[in-house]
Amino acid sequence: MRVLVVERDPTYSRASTVLSVGGIRQQFSLPENIRMSRFSASFLRNIDEYLGVPSDPPIDIQFQPSGYLFLASPENAASLEATVKLQREEGVQVALLSPKQLKVKFPWMETEDVAVGSYGLEDEGWFDPWTLLNAFRRKATSLGVHSCSGEVRGFVTSAEDVMPPPSAALTTTRIKYVHIHMPDSLEYQPVACALVVIAAGAWAGRLLEGSGIPGGLCRPPLPVQPRKRYVFSWHCPDGPGFSCPLLVDTTGAYFRRDGIAGNYLGGMSPPEGLEPDPGDLSVDRDYFQEWVWPRLARRVPAFESLRPRGAWAGYYDMNVFDGNGIVGVHPRVQNLFVGAGFSGHGLQHAPAVGRALAELVIAGRFQSLDLRRLGWDRVTQGEPLREAAAV
Ligand SMILES: Cc1cc2nc3c(=O)[nH]c(=O)nc-3n(C[C@H](O)[C@H](O)[C@H](O)COP(=O)(O)OP(=O)(O)OC[C@H]3O[C@@H](n4cnc5c(N)ncnc54)[C@H](O)[C@@H]3O)c2cc1C
Known part of the structure; x- marks a missing residue:
């Protein structure tokens, strides 16, 4: 088997992976997401066994162990408790803390409006996304994978497989060639292929639209779109300190420490209807002042005197249908596989998704983790599979 990775931006300047905050958690509400995180934690712990290259130094993923702390208001307490029950059934080590227990463990936190919190005790924290990306690339290259700088523009x-009406509902097809636009050429380079895997992140939906696949076969479209998300950083010498968890507030705002010198970073997904224009990656600093800071300062009074520092923006690869990844074979394009739409939790699930797609390609079925519920069928059948613990 010969594998070609096509990447249009060798600097990855807009790739979500390198613009993420590098978090991994076990606290999800769907068994599939929990199981992928469980695998990823063990993958990261043993990363040299998976991605080590004999002549290269060991990989230092710079893992910072730290639990996620999800806070629930009285209205959401029952739902959080039910989620924790499921997580424990899946083997996740997670504690439920009352407001009193929260206050003892995290004395810097305001807990008056909190009913309960869930705190991860194992396999949560954050790591360096750039190191993980490069480790995957180096390993792939060492195994003989080819790479090409160019943009996939069509298929x-x-x-012969395309049936005329009235059999059109059963029509299937196959991709024979991929059109790649090379940066130094006006020509599209056609590359013959046996199969295609779309792992184009936030651009996966756009890539399939108008890609040359007969229109009707791509209906409903792949519901993955870019959603701009800001990450703000600030300095606060009197902040929570080293034992600070990655806190997800009742309001949806989140933060974590960044190093050990009183720096923090955080953000918040905007409410519906206030999505920023995804046309570029400029940062709206007023969003921090008006939306993020007031919420975090209510939770952590010390943040009232924080000093804002830098900020950046990246794209969530948002599955606008149900906020979960789509992993599997296209229902009508027989040799088109996709792994996209992870909506803010795709970095930590990348090892599990890569393994799952490899199994589908080689064995024709999922072997390690059953991810069938994350396939395309739910989109074509209009049956969303929602994740309650989205951030
Ligand atoms: C602010 C922010 C914070 C996040 N925090 C976390 C977190 O803490 N934990 C977590 O698990 N996830 C997090 N995420 C989500 C995570 O970053 C993404 O889900 C994940 O990185 C997606 O990986 P990907 O490889 O699919 O996409 P990407 O990393 O975006 O890679 C896709 C690549 O495809 C290339 N490409 C696109 N179209 C084409 C084309 N037509 N031809 C050739 N190449 C093409 C792009 O150039 C890009 O390099 C966060 C995201 C953001 C924006």
């Missing part, structure tokens, strides 16, 4: 499908 050529085989005409």
